[in-house]
Amino acid sequence: MKKLLILSMLLLSMAAHSTQAAPQFKDSQGHWAEDTIHYYVGEGLVSGYPDGTFRPNQSISKAELIFLVAKFMNLKPSSTSPQVNHWLAKEGYLDQGMLLILETLWELPKNKNEVGPFLNQPSKRWEAAALFETFHPEGTMGQRNLKLNDKILQENLVKYKDLQMNHKESFFCLIALQDGMMKGFPDGYFRPYEPLNRAQAITVISFLDEKMVEERLCAASFFGLL
Template sequence: MKKTWRGLMTGILGASMLLGSLGSVSAAPAPKDIQGHWAQTQLQDWLNKGYLGGYPDGTVKPNKAITRGEYVALINRLFGFKDTGTISFTDVKKTNWVYSEVAKAVQAGYIGGYENKTFRPANPLTRQEAAVIAAKLLSLNTAAASTTFKDNAQIAAWAKGAVAAAAGKKIINGYPDGTFGPKRSLTRAEAVGIISNSVVFKPSTPGLTPTPTPTPSAKPSPGATPAPTATPVPGGGSGGGGGGVITTPSVSGVTYGHVGSVTADVYLTPSVTGAIYYVVAPYSSSMPNPSASQVKLGKTSAGTQGVNYGTKATSAGSTVSFSVYGLQPNTEYATYIIVTDTAGNMSTVSKLLLKTNTSTPTSITLVEPGHMGTVTADVYVKYGQTGGVSAPVRYVVLPANAANPTAAQIAAGQNSSGAQLAAPWTGWITPAPSPAVRQTLSLTGLTAKTSYKVYFITGSGSVWSPVEILRIQTK
């Protein structure tokens, strides 16, 4: 019991020395160990504003290595992350002060755990891990594969893009001797500089007035370069050892297979097994891309919910497809996509632009899923405008991997090969619905745990509305 209490008090004391109390800004006396330090101005600013705490002996220990737990606590505070996610790391107990900070960090999406389900909050954070965290926080473009640092070869493959991106924006600097020091432990002073510089690229975040980060000394304090205990998994800064080739989460082949007036069919291939997240919003060239954490929450860069958003489980190298719906005719949209691996590491954001088709007077105006059962499913459908022309609504149900039939084939109740389908795989919504009135189409005869595509069309003769496709999944 004494040992547990002593450990708890040590953690609380460490947290209190790291984090100050946010209150009114006042000039704090300059601690003796930051006078003349390359980061004195920033450290003093943080002390004055209560972002950083000192030690009981009146020091700040700017050259002391910062831990993973301490670093996420600082980021959460300065970026205003308050929502907590569900975590199950074996080495982060609910009684530990860092538990809520790790839960916030995981929910925000900028850090994950190790492959063995640990987080290692007391481990020193390396400089390359800090670069990866910055890249995730700010959705930086990490496509560059190399840097100009003399020790570029020592930067892990999973971190090179992030280091190049963060260094390119002066978020994290190298040393005077031309090296980056990727495996060096990040110091408290360097942490303050990196987080301050990160805020520059997130102007909506209240808090710091950033100032340029001075270049750190090329001679860190002794003991600041411990060897990592494990090779981080894809995404870096997230932890975990494991053999084999390290692959940073990414998506490829992002395209659409079909676009209607109110729906679109999107395809992509993930590099890792995990889950894809997507959010759809009207496109504007003046609106920045959302961050990876915002995409995971179904939000745009403005923090608002997207027109459509969702998630799907993925397998590495397998094509994933999903429908987006709730769109408007003749409008340009952007679909933002990320993929996460099983450890929670996230890819950068991929963007797919598409423009919906122009509608006809009797076009489908709404297609969205309703209740999903094991062998039944409900789909909501609406067409036309109030007081408009009445029209029949035809539907066809096919396996998710089937080729798309043409509008004429759908109107005839056929598949892409021209084979005639029978109920329940095709039919008309009866009785004939009135325009602008939402109808419920109840599908039967389905197979459990199976994906389908449901096609809708209105019109007559040889004049048909744009085809709308909705993917559904039975339980």
């Protein structure tokens, strides 16, 4: 009975995309990410605007992306905040640990007065790939010992004209492609320096959510609960 209950809960979690009710937005109807947007709005992970729009094609800022990932990963807000005047610090998601991660990934400005304006800028696609890979449900980049598969690497280097070997920005994009987390564009470009929009961000969250469910199923199976 216990095994059946656990399996049912996991399957319900996986099927939640089709059952969760959410507000309708006038600019998301017919959008390719409509179902995903509505699900995560219903979950309280993201929200629309007072004018009844979601603005799926609007770029997401670096700060908004960090906040989205922190909420999705259920990161506990920190009571100690660095001397950075920004709403993300006031929310508790810009502590010294997060700043260290961002300095490693994005090369934050040295001057703390410049950090806030930097975080308000749109998140580039490569920056989003780096952040999402860092907070991957299967473990951090160090824990997963990320390696590019030679065959997949060569295929993607041929397929996407703007990705290169031995290039930090390209590396994160190539890892995201290899994982299936992000996709390039049909014209043969990944566009690592273009802004990520709100619909694309929530779609990656959906991918990570599915990975998290898979991890729970594997863990349940390992411990003999399935």
